[in-house]
Amino acid sequence: MERLLRRAHTARGPQREALLDAAILAGIPLARTLARRYHGRGVDNEDLDQVALEYLIKAVRNYQPTEDSDFRSYAVPTIRGGIRHHFRDHAWAVKLPRRLQEIQTQVQSVEAELAAELHRWPTRRELAEALDVEVCEVIEAEQARGCFQPSSLDAPLPNDAALNLGQLVRDPNDTYELVNQVNSLLPVVNELPDRDRLIFQRRFVDHRTQAEIGAEIGISQMQISRLLHSIMLRLRLALTS
Known part of the structure:
Protein backbone atom coordinates (compact mmCIF):
# COMPACT_ATOMS: atom_id res chain seq x y z
CA MET A 1 0.00 0.00 0.00
CA GLU A 2 2.80 2.37 0.85
CA ARG A 3 4.44 1.86 -2.53
CA LEU A 4 1.15 2.33 -4.37
CA LEU A 5 0.35 5.53 -2.51
CA ARG A 6 3.81 6.99 -3.04
CA ARG A 7 3.51 6.29 -6.77
CA ALA A 8 0.01 7.82 -6.79
CA HIS A 9 1.34 10.95 -5.08
CA THR A 10 3.47 11.78 -8.11
CA ALA A 11 1.08 10.45 -10.77
CA ARG A 12 -1.71 12.35 -12.49
CA GLY A 13 -5.02 11.61 -14.17
CA PRO A 14 -6.24 8.05 -14.76
CA GLN A 15 -2.94 6.54 -13.62
CA ARG A 16 -3.29 8.19 -10.20
CA GLU A 17 -6.90 7.00 -9.81
CA ALA A 18 -5.88 3.45 -10.76
CA LEU A 19 -3.12 3.45 -8.15
CA LEU A 20 -5.46 4.81 -5.46
CA ASP A 21 -8.07 2.16 -6.30
CA ALA A 22 -5.40 -0.54 -6.03
CA ALA A 23 -4.33 0.83 -2.64
CA ILE A 24 -7.94 0.77 -1.41
CA LEU A 25 -8.34 -2.86 -2.46
CA ALA A 26 -5.09 -3.73 -0.70
CA GLY A 27 -6.31 -2.01 2.47
CA ILE A 28 -9.67 -3.79 2.73
CA PRO A 29 -8.32 -6.57 5.03
CA LEU A 30 -6.92 -3.92 7.39
CA ALA A 31 -10.26 -2.08 7.54
CA ARG A 32 -12.22 -5.27 8.17
CA THR A 33 -9.80 -6.36 10.90
CA LEU A 34 -10.27 -3.05 12.70
CA ALA A 35 -14.07 -3.23 12.32
CA ARG A 36 -14.12 -6.80 13.64
CA ARG A 37 -12.80 -5.59 16.99
CA TYR A 38 -16.06 -3.68 17.47
CA HIS A 39 -18.39 -6.50 16.43
CA GLY A 40 -20.94 -7.67 18.97
CA ARG A 41 -21.39 -4.29 20.66
CA GLY A 42 -24.94 -3.62 19.55
CA VAL A 43 -24.27 -2.30 16.04
CA ASP A 44 -24.82 -4.33 12.89
CA ASN A 45 -21.52 -5.90 11.80
CA GLU A 46 -22.08 -5.04 8.14
CA ASP A 47 -22.61 -1.38 9.07
CA LEU A 48 -19.31 -1.36 10.96
CA ASP A 49 -17.51 -2.95 8.01
CA GLN A 50 -19.01 -0.32 5.71
CA VAL A 51 -17.95 2.55 8.00
CA ALA A 52 -14.43 1.12 8.20
CA LEU A 53 -14.21 0.94 4.41
CA GLU A 54 -15.49 4.50 4.04
CA TYR A 55 -12.78 5.80 6.35
CA LEU A 56 -10.17 3.66 4.63
CA ILE A 57 -11.07 5.43 1.39
CA LYS A 58 -10.81 8.81 3.14
CA ALA A 59 -7.40 7.86 4.54
CA VAL A 60 -6.17 6.76 1.11
CA ARG A 61 -7.43 9.95 -0.54
CA ASN A 62 -6.04 12.29 2.11
CA TYR A 63 -2.66 10.63 2.74
CA GLN A 64 0.29 12.84 1.90
CA PRO A 65 3.47 10.72 2.03
CA THR A 66 6.69 12.24 3.32
CA GLU A 67 10.16 10.82 3.77
CA ASP A 68 9.40 9.36 7.23
CA SER A 69 5.63 8.81 6.95
CA ASP A 70 3.85 5.48 7.19
CA PHE A 71 0.35 5.00 5.81
CA ARG A 72 -0.65 2.38 8.38
CA SER A 73 0.14 4.77 11.25
CA TYR A 74 -2.13 7.32 9.57
CA ALA A 75 -4.92 4.96 8.50
CA VAL A 76 -5.46 2.98 11.72
CA PRO A 77 -6.45 5.95 13.94
CA THR A 78 -8.46 7.41 11.06
CA ILE A 79 -10.53 4.23 10.67
CA ARG A 80 -10.90 3.68 14.42
CA GLY A 81 -11.99 7.27 14.87
CA GLY A 82 -14.61 6.87 12.15
CA ILE A 83 -16.02 3.74 13.81
CA ARG A 84 -16.14 5.46 17.21
CA HIS A 85 -17.88 8.49 15.71
CA HIS A 86 -20.46 6.11 14.21
CA PHE A 87 -21.13 4.62 17.65
CA ARG A 88 -21.35 8.06 19.21
CA ASP A 89 -23.65 9.61 16.63
CA HIS A 90 -25.85 6.77 15.38
CA ALA A 91 -25.73 3.69 17.58
CA TRP A 92 -27.43 4.73 20.81
CA ALA A 93 -30.77 3.04 21.51
CA VAL A 94 -31.18 5.52 24.39
CA LYS A 95 -29.69 8.91 23.54
CA LEU A 96 -27.19 10.07 26.16
CA PRO A 97 -25.79 13.54 26.68
CA ARG A 98 -22.71 14.03 24.49
CA ARG A 99 -20.45 14.46 27.54
CA LEU A 100 -21.45 11.05 28.96
CA GLN A 101 -20.91 9.44 25.57
CA GLU A 102 -17.41 10.89 25.43
CA ILE A 103 -16.60 9.86 29.02
CA GLN A 104 -17.78 6.32 28.33
CA THR A 105 -15.45 6.08 25.33
CA GLN A 106 -12.56 7.52 27.36
CA VAL A 107 -13.19 5.12 30.25
CA GLN A 108 -13.02 2.13 27.93
CA SER A 109 -9.73 3.40 26.53
CA VAL A 110 -8.10 4.30 29.86
CA GLU A 111 -9.21 1.20 31.82
CA ALA A 112 -6.89 -1.17 29.99
CA GLU A 113 -3.94 1.25 30.19
CA LEU A 114 -4.36 1.73 33.95
CA ALA A 115 -4.83 -2.01 34.52
CA ALA A 116 -1.53 -2.71 32.79
CA GLU A 117 0.19 0.02 34.79
CA LEU A 118 -1.31 -0.87 38.20
CA HIS A 119 -1.37 -4.68 37.67
CA ARG A 120 -5.00 -4.66 38.82
CA TRP A 121 -8.29 -3.23 37.62
CA PRO A 122 -8.53 0.52 38.36
CA THR A 123 -11.11 1.91 40.77
CA ARG A 124 -13.64 4.49 39.69
CA ARG A 125 -11.78 7.18 41.58
CA GLU A 126 -8.55 6.33 39.73
CA LEU A 127 -10.41 6.44 36.42
CA ALA A 128 -11.93 9.80 37.33
CA GLU A 129 -8.51 11.22 38.25
CA ALA A 130 -6.97 9.91 35.03
CA LEU A 131 -9.75 11.55 32.99
CA ASP A 132 -9.98 14.67 35.17
CA VAL A 133 -13.72 14.19 35.73
CA GLU A 134 -15.97 13.60 38.75
CA VAL A 135 -16.41 10.07 40.09
CA CYS A 136 -20.18 10.39 39.67
CA GLU A 137 -19.67 11.00 35.94
CA VAL A 138 -17.62 7.81 35.62
CA ILE A 139 -20.40 5.91 37.43
CA GLU A 140 -23.07 7.37 35.12
CA ALA A 141 -21.01 6.47 32.05
CA GLU A 142 -20.52 2.89 33.27
CA GLN A 143 -24.22 2.51 34.03
CA ALA A 144 -25.04 3.59 30.47
CA ARG A 145 -22.99 0.83 28.82
CA GLY A 146 -26.10 -1.09 27.83
CA CYS A 147 -27.59 1.79 25.86
CA PHE A 148 -26.23 0.52 22.54
CA GLN A 149 -28.32 -2.63 22.69
CA PRO A 150 -30.75 -2.89 25.60
CA SER A 151 -32.04 -6.31 26.58
CA SER A 152 -35.36 -7.34 25.10
CA LEU A 153 -38.22 -7.64 27.58
CA ASP A 154 -39.27 -10.78 25.69
CA ALA A 155 -35.89 -12.45 26.25
Missing part, protein backbone atom coordinates in the same frame (compact mmCIF):
# COMPACT_ATOMS: atom_id res chain seq x y z
CA PRO A 156 -36.28 -15.69 28.26
CA LEU A 157 -34.42 -15.94 31.55
CA PRO A 158 -31.29 -18.10 31.33
CA ASN A 159 -32.41 -20.46 34.08
CA ASP A 160 -36.13 -20.49 33.42
CA ALA A 161 -37.31 -20.44 29.80
CA ALA A 162 -40.93 -20.16 30.99
CA LEU A 163 -40.26 -16.63 32.29
CA ASN A 164 -39.07 -13.57 30.40
CA LEU A 165 -37.46 -10.36 31.57
CA GLY A 166 -40.64 -8.34 31.14
CA GLN A 167 -42.46 -10.49 33.70
CA LEU A 168 -39.99 -9.33 36.34
CA VAL A 169 -40.52 -5.63 35.57
CA ARG A 170 -43.34 -4.37 37.75
CA ASP A 171 -45.53 -1.31 37.32
CA PRO A 172 -43.95 1.46 39.44
CA ASN A 173 -47.45 2.80 40.16
CA ASP A 174 -48.45 -0.52 41.72
CA THR A 175 -47.28 0.28 45.26
CA TYR A 176 -48.88 -2.84 46.73
CA GLU A 177 -46.83 -5.01 44.39
CA LEU A 178 -43.69 -3.02 45.28
CA VAL A 179 -44.27 -3.53 49.01
CA ASN A 180 -44.87 -7.22 48.36
CA GLN A 181 -41.57 -7.49 46.49
CA VAL A 182 -39.63 -5.77 49.27
CA ASN A 183 -41.22 -7.94 51.95
CA SER A 184 -40.49 -11.04 49.91
CA LEU A 185 -36.84 -10.15 49.37
CA LEU A 186 -35.85 -8.87 52.83
CA PRO A 187 -35.84 -12.29 54.51
CA VAL A 188 -33.92 -13.79 51.59
CA VAL A 189 -31.28 -11.05 51.72
CA ASN A 190 -30.99 -11.37 55.50
CA GLU A 191 -30.48 -15.11 55.18
CA LEU A 192 -27.60 -14.74 52.74
CA PRO A 193 -24.13 -15.62 54.05
CA ASP A 194 -22.12 -12.59 55.18
CA ARG A 195 -19.93 -12.63 52.09
CA ASP A 196 -22.89 -12.90 49.70
CA ARG A 197 -24.70 -10.09 51.50
CA LEU A 198 -21.59 -7.90 51.23
CA ILE A 199 -21.29 -8.68 47.50
CA PHE A 200 -24.97 -7.84 47.02
CA GLN A 201 -24.57 -4.51 48.84
CA ARG A 202 -21.40 -3.54 46.99
CA ARG A 203 -22.93 -4.31 43.58
CA PHE A 204 -26.48 -2.97 43.90
CA VAL A 205 -26.23 -0.37 46.68
CA ASP A 206 -22.69 0.97 46.30
CA HIS A 207 -22.65 0.34 42.51
CA ARG A 208 -19.15 -1.17 42.55
CA THR A 209 -17.85 -3.10 39.55
CA GLN A 210 -17.28 -6.84 39.78
CA ALA A 211 -13.53 -6.25 39.53
CA GLU A 212 -13.61 -3.80 42.45
CA ILE A 213 -15.65 -6.20 44.60
CA GLY A 214 -13.28 -9.05 43.79
CA ALA A 215 -10.27 -6.92 44.75
CA GLU A 216 -11.89 -6.04 48.10
CA ILE A 217 -12.85 -9.60 48.99
CA GLY A 218 -9.77 -11.27 47.52
CA ILE A 219 -11.29 -13.42 44.78
CA SER A 220 -11.41 -13.19 40.99
CA GLN A 221 -13.92 -11.24 38.94
CA MET A 222 -15.15 -14.53 37.45
CA GLN A 223 -15.94 -15.85 40.94
CA ILE A 224 -17.81 -12.63 41.76
CA SER A 225 -19.83 -13.07 38.56
CA ARG A 226 -20.79 -16.63 39.51
CA LEU A 227 -21.71 -15.61 43.07
CA LEU A 228 -23.86 -12.73 41.82
CA HIS A 229 -25.61 -15.10 39.43
CA SER A 230 -26.38 -17.45 42.33
CA ILE A 231 -27.60 -14.59 44.54
CA MET A 232 -29.88 -13.19 41.84
CA LEU A 233 -31.29 -16.65 41.19
CA ARG A 234 -32.29 -16.95 44.87
CA LEU A 235 -33.92 -13.52 44.83
CA ARG A 236 -35.71 -14.29 41.56
CA LEU A 237 -37.08 -17.54 42.96
CA ALA A 238 -38.32 -15.65 46.04
CA LEU A 239 -40.23 -13.21 43.83
CA THR A 240 -41.79 -15.88 41.62
CA SER A 241 -42.63 -18.41 44.32
